[in-house]
Amino acid sequence: MRDVAVIGIGCTEFGERWSTSFRDLFVTAGSLALEDAGISGEKIDALYVGNMSAGRFVEQEHIGALIADFAGLATNHIPSTRVEAACASGGLAFRQAVTAVASGMEDIVVAAGVEKMTDVGTGASVDMLAGAADREWEGFAGATFPGLYAMIANDYMHRYPLTREQLAMVAVKNHENGANNPIAQFRNRITIDTVLNSSMVADPLRLFDCSPITDGAAAVVVVPLERAREFTDSPVRVLASAQASDTIALHDRRDISTLDATVAAGRRAFARSGLTHKDVDLVEVHDCFTIAELCAIEDLGFCAKGEAGKLTADGATALNGDIPVNPSGGLKACGHPVGATGVKQICEVVAQLRGEAAGRQVDAEIGMTHNVGGTGATVVVHILGV
C-alpha cells in the first residue's frame, strides 16, 4: 500500500444555487481543485464522484460518465465512477480515490461530491432523503430523517443530562464558525434563543437544530505521497481511511443513541494511523442535526457518553477550544448538499492544515473527518496530517 496525499481542493459556494445547474456545480468544484493542484485535466487517471440521488433530484443518472464528459475528459476515456452511500457518498468517494491510489492502480485521482437539491420542493426532498433510511420499515411507516434523529435526541436526553440549551449551543457554535466561511450557506450568527424560538420540526428538534437543503459540489485531487512534491509544496497526507456499516434501520441498533459504525470506524482510523485523540487538532463531524454532532464527538471517543453537551456549552468545541469541532460551520451553517458534504469536510481539513482557513483558522497539524450515511448505517472516517 502506498501513502496518499491530497494536493488540491475546490468547493463551490453552498446554498440555494437556483441559477447553477447540477453539471455546472461539479465542473466549478473540479476546476477549482485542478487549479489548486496546478494540474490540467488530461493528467487525471480516474474520477470518483459521490452523489446520493441525482436520479430523483434532477432526473439524471449515469453521473460518472456525465462528470467525465463535462470535465472535458470524455475523449480520454478515463474510468469515472459514481459512489453512493446516502449522505456519506462524498466521504466514500474520497475513500475510493484513496484506495485506488494506495493500491497502485491509479496515480492522479479526483474525488468529487455533488448534490443539486433545490430543483424539487421541500416535501419531495425530504422524501428522497428518507431513502437513506429503511424505506420499508421506517419510511413507509412515516419516519422522516428529522423524526429519526428526534428519536435519537429523545432517547439521549432521557438517559444523559443534556439540556435543551446545550443542544442549541451546537448550532450557535456552528453558525459562529460558518460566519467566517465564504462557502457557507448561512453566515449569520445566532443565539440560543434563535434556536429555542424557531419552529418545531420533530420534538425536540427545532428548525435551527437541522441542517438545510442545499446545492453544492466539492472536489479534491489525490496522488501517491511520493509524487506529491511534483505538484505542491504543501501536500496533506491521508493518515487513515476507515469505513464501517451498521443496521440500516434505527430500531435494529444495539443502542440508538450510539452510532456503533462511528465507534468502529473511529477506532479503525486511530489504529491505522497510530494516533490517539490527543493528537487530533480539529474534527469535522456530520452534524446533520445538533444531536448528531454530540453523538459523533462521543462515539469518536473525544469524551465519554453523555458529556458532549457540557463540553460544547463550556466552549471546548469552539474554534479556540481544546478540540475544535466543525470549524467550517459544519452541515448546519455550510449547508448539506448530501453527496458533496463528505468531500467538503476533506477540503476544510486540508485548508486548515495548510493554514489557509483565514478567519476560522485553527492551529492544526492533524485533522479528522466524520461522514455519516443515514442514521449511521454507513460511517466514513479519515485522518489527515501535515
Place this chain on the structure above:
Amino acid sequence: MVGIYSYGVYIPRHRIKIPEIARVWGGNASDITRGLGVFEKSVPDLDEDTATISVEAARAALLRRAIDPEAIGAIYVGSESHPYAVKPTACTVGEAIGATPNMTAADYEFACKAGTAGLQTCMGLVKSGMIPLGIAIGADVAQGAPGDALEYTAAAGGAAFVIGEGDTIADINETCSYTTDTPDFWRREGQNYPRHGGRFTGDPGYFKHVEGAARQMFERMGTNPKDYDYAIFHQPNAKFPQRVAKTLGFTEEQIKPGLAVPRLGNTYSGSSMIGLAATLDVAKPGERIFVTSFGSGAGSDAFDITVTDLIESGVFDRAAAPTVEQLLANPIYLDYALYAKHKGKIVMQR
C-alpha cells in the same frame, strides 16, 4: 398627462383568522402569523366571484366622479380566477356599468400583476388618443389548495382604476416593466389550485423582479426612495414587501398606508392595486407615490405617480365610496367549515 381619473375598491366582508386555518391543518399559529405577518384574510360570500368584485370596484370608481360611461373605451380585468376560462369578465363589468357596446374589452392573466398590466394598456390607449377613458381592474378570489402554504393568505378583493388624460387626480409620470420567463408559481389549464416552487418564489421570483423594475424606474426618473412620500409593493405576505422596501431604501412609514395585507391577505391581482388605492385614500395633493407590482412567471410593473390638486376638489369625492380602511372594518368572521363552503372547497353531489 395620463393618469388616474378615479378609483374604487371592493373587499368582501367575510374574514377567516389565520390561526383558525392553522388549527385545521395542525400548523403552529404563532409561527405562521409571525412568519407571514398576516393575521386574517378576506373570504368571498357564496355569491361573490371575480366578476362581482370587479363590478363593485368599478362602480365605486364611478361613484367618486361623474363619468359618462360611454366615454369608457376599454375595460381590462386582470385576474387568476376569472369565472370563465372562455368568456370575458371585462364584458360583464362593461355591461354592469353601462359602458357597452362601443368599447373594447379583454381579460388579462399575468399571475398577481395582470391588473397593473391592464393599467399600462389603458395608459397606452389613452395616450395615443384611441380612447378617452379606460378602466383597469385587478381582482381575485384567490386560490390556495387546502393545506398548502398559499391557503394562509389567498384572499378576495379587487380595485378598479379609471385612466384618462388631463384633469387627473394623480398623474402617472412614468411606468416601466421587468419581465423574464421564471417558473416560480403556476396553474395549468384544468387545475383548481396553483402550484409553486416554495422558497424559489422568493429571491429568483419576487425580489429579483420587484427590485429590477424599481431600480429601472429610479434610473429612468433620476430618483431615489427619498423622493417619494409613499411606496407600494405587491403583498403576498407582509414580510416580502417589508424586506424589498428595506433593500431598496424605503422606510416603514412610506409603505405603511399601502400595506393592507396583514388584515386583508393576498388578493393576488388586486394586491398592489388595493395598496395603491389605500394610499390614495390618504394622500394629499403634490405627494409622490412609488408602486411596483409583481406577477409570477414572472414580471413587475413600476409606476411613478404624483397626486394632483383635483383629489381634494369638488370634481372628485373620495368619500362617495368606501375607503380600504372602511372596507376592512367590521368584518364577519367565519370558521373553517363556513370558509370551506364559501370558497367552494366542499365538493357537492351533482
